[in-house]
Amino acid sequence: MVKTYLSGLRASWRSQSPSIRLIRLWLGVTWIYGGLDKATDPHFLGKTGATSISRVLTGYAGSSPIGFIFRHLIERSTLVGIVVMLSEFAIGLATLAWIAPTFIAFTGFTMSTGLWLAATWHVKPYFLGSDTAYAILWLAYFLALLGKRRRIDISLDRRGAIRLSLLGLGSGLATLGGQLTQRSLKASPEQLAKQIVREADLAVGQTHEFAAISGQPAILFRTANGVFAYSEICTHQGCTVAYFPKEKVLVCPCHQATYDPFDGAKVLSGPAPAPLEKIRVEVKGEWIVQL
Numbered sequence: 001m002v003k004t005y006l007s008g009l010r011a012s013w014r015s016q017s018p019s020i021r022l023i024r025l026w027l028g029v030t031w032i033y034g035g036l037d038k039a040t041d042p043h044f045l046g047k048t049g050a051t052s053i054s055r056v057l058t059g060y061a062g063s064s065p066i067g068f069i070f071r072h073l074i075e076r077s078t079l080v081g082i083v084v085m086l087s088e089f090a091i092g093l094a095t096l097a098w099i100a101p102t103f104i105a106f107t108g109f110t111m112s113t114g115l116w117l118a119a120t121w122h123v124k125p126y127f128l129g130s131d132t133a134y135a136i137l138w139l140a141y142f143l144a145l146l147g148k149r150r151r152i153d154i155s156l157d158r159r160g161a162i163r164l165s166l167l168g169l170g171s172g173l174a175t176l177g178g179q180l181t182q183r184s185l186k187a188s189p190e191q192l193a194k195q196i197v198r199e200a201d202l203a204v205g206q207t208h209e210f211a212a213i214s215g216q217p218a219i220l221f222r223t224a225n226g227v228f229a230y231s232e233i234c235t236h237q238g239c240t241v242a243y244f245p246k247e248k249v250l251v252c253p254c255h256q257a258t259y260d261p262f263d264g265a266k267v268l269s270g271p272a273p274a275p276l277e278k279i280r281v282e283v284k285g286e287w288i289v290q291l
């Protein structure tokens, strides 16, 4: 059985034209990478951080023409994240490994179209949105697989279904491995503590912008009562907020959400659904550090 599969796999690559092979290789490798990238991202399944699926879904809910779907998915964000991770990995692997090829190509097209509606709908000009290009690539690959067949058939035969199930299992193990690896590599809070600015260089009443450990832009405040900091990523659709010292507010330039940094960054006005993410900072020795 393995021998038959391997000779079929070899034949699948040999029988395709160089251009289709290139598309297949690109799609396969990129989607495996996409799945692994999410599996090894410590913030992806969490509720905080710029790459958190929960925050991403919140953004889609407010901006996508199918936002009503995402609104229902926000409370199941962890499950959605696991499904996305597994699907990307499995679709990439199945594409390279010639498992249920037409079914997988159609699934890739459907997923890319969904991502286009969710994430790149508002990108202007449209050609800057990568999901549009991926949807077209998947569609071209799917049509190439159909060839001259008149009937569009994406059904699975028994063998294809068994291989897909095995692949699903393999993808699950791979993504679980990725999650476990990133957890074991995660440093302790003490190791992660990041020096932001010397306390002596930040007078009381001043602010200081910095890149948080997660990579997102952040802003630090020093008052007579101590130090505190927030992510500058707006909780509406992820634009970067700016501080207006005269008014003592943080304002998002995209849809004017306004936050009060002296009251937990709560929303004062605008469409933002939640306060800005708080970032843990404290004074350690002569430095102000992020924990």
Ligand code: FES
Residues within 6 Å of the ligand: 234, 235, 236, 237, 238, 239, 252, 253, 254, 255, 256, 257, 270, 271, 272
């Ligand atoms: S992104 Fe819309 S208010 Fe900030």
